[in-house]
Amino acid sequence: MKIGKSTLALCALLGIALFFLLTAFMQSGRDADLIATDSAGMAGMADMADMDAMMNMMPQVDADMEDPLIDPMSLSTGHSHAGAAAESPLEKGIQAVWSWPEGEPEAGRPAKLLIKISGADGLPVEKFDVNMEKLLHLVAISTDLRDFQHIHPEYQGGGVFALPVTFEEGGNYRLFADFIPSGLNELTRSAKVSVSGGSERRSDPDGSRGSDSPAGPALLAQFAGGMQVELHFGHLMANMQTGLSVTFRDADTGKPVSDLQPYLGSIGHIIAVDDKLQDYLHVHPVNAASTGPQALFGIAFPHSGTYKLWGQFQRDGQLLTIPFVVKVP
Ligand SMILES: [Cu+2]
Known part of the structure; x- marks a missing residue:
């Protein structure tokens, strides 16, 4: 069983390597055509380095996990949001103000949360792009990393999002809001909240x-x-x-x-x-x-x-x- 799987995995890997070799070969030909001053040898070496990097990135999975929709090249262009490091000055000016108009949350009870998004000029951000079917994604994680919620507020207009949040247990939580102000990149803003009350029995009716x-x-x-x-x-x-x-x-x-x-x-x-x-x-x-x-x-x-x-x-x-x-x- 083990030998069979690793053999299959090796075959898959060889297949991917062959694909990249062919791609690199074709690409080096194109580069030589497009850039007259670039020698085909140099382009070939650069592509070999790209190929090495790509092979390093590809997770090894069993051969029966193959998916024709997967283009390994797209891995290098994928991106992840790791905080404010890459934000433009305009994006850095975007602020979220978090408030609980009906009082701080208590364990086991829905509490109303308002998130108001405004720009550096203090004026509300009015327009947001739809991002994965929603205008804003709210993620709440307890500081002990046990509790996780991914929920979606409703947009009230005027830069204000609102929703009821129920924290099952008392304790400290961190909230993250993902959103795209129209014309800017996806941004994440974060806040802390303390939830009073004890532990409730956890339930997960909707998963x-x-x-x-x-x-x-x-x-x-x-x-x-x-x-x-x-x-x-x-x-x-x-x-x-x-x-x-x-x-x-x-x-x-x-x-x-x-x-x-x-x-x-x-x-x-x-x-x-x-x-x-x-x-x-x-x-x-x-x-x-x-x-x-x-x-x-x-x-x-x-x-x-x-x-x-x-x-x-x-x-x-x-x-x-x-x-x-x-x-x-
Ligand atoms: Cu998502």
Whole structure:
């Protein structure tokens, strides 16, 4: 069984290598045509380096996880949001003011949250682009990394988003809002909130909360929705783009699962935070239109250390929020 799989994986790898060799060969021909001063040899060497980088990024998965929608080249162009580092001056001026007009939240009770987005001039941002089917994504994570919610406020106009939030347990939470002011890039703004009251019994009627494993030892395989769900990374290193494959197998038969449904316009979503809740990443697969058995993401963890990831997928009309823990060297 093991020999069979690794042989298949080797064949797949050789196939990918051949594809890149051919692509590099064709590209070097084109470069030579386009840039008369560039020798074909130099272009060939550059492409070989690109190919090496790409091979390093590609996670190794079993051959039966192949997806024709996956273009490994798109990994290098994928991006992830790692905070304010890359924001323009205009984007840096965009602020979010968070308020609880009916009082601070208590465990187990819906509390009304308002988020007001304004520019550096203090005027409200009026227009937002639709981003993965919504104008604003709100993610709430408890500081012990056990509780996760990804919910969507309604836009009231005048830069104001509103929604009720129910925190199941008392304690400290961090809130992240993802949105795109029209004409600017996707931005993330964050706030802290303390929730009073004790612990409630956790319930997850609609699957939008993760299960309650805190960040601990690396945890790269989970069972959810009748599937075995596994993470596979390419070369994993802090501050470097790599590929992350999420593979889906039927938990009983081990067969590849290819009937996933789009959730918010994509086969999958990954939200990741470090254990101090300072780095926040929200990434989407390069094969967004796929239905399985694999979702391939490009991701760059800003620092070495422990990260908790929540993958969100949908199958049989049920939203699955699946937690993983990753140690980044
Ligand atoms: Cu998403």
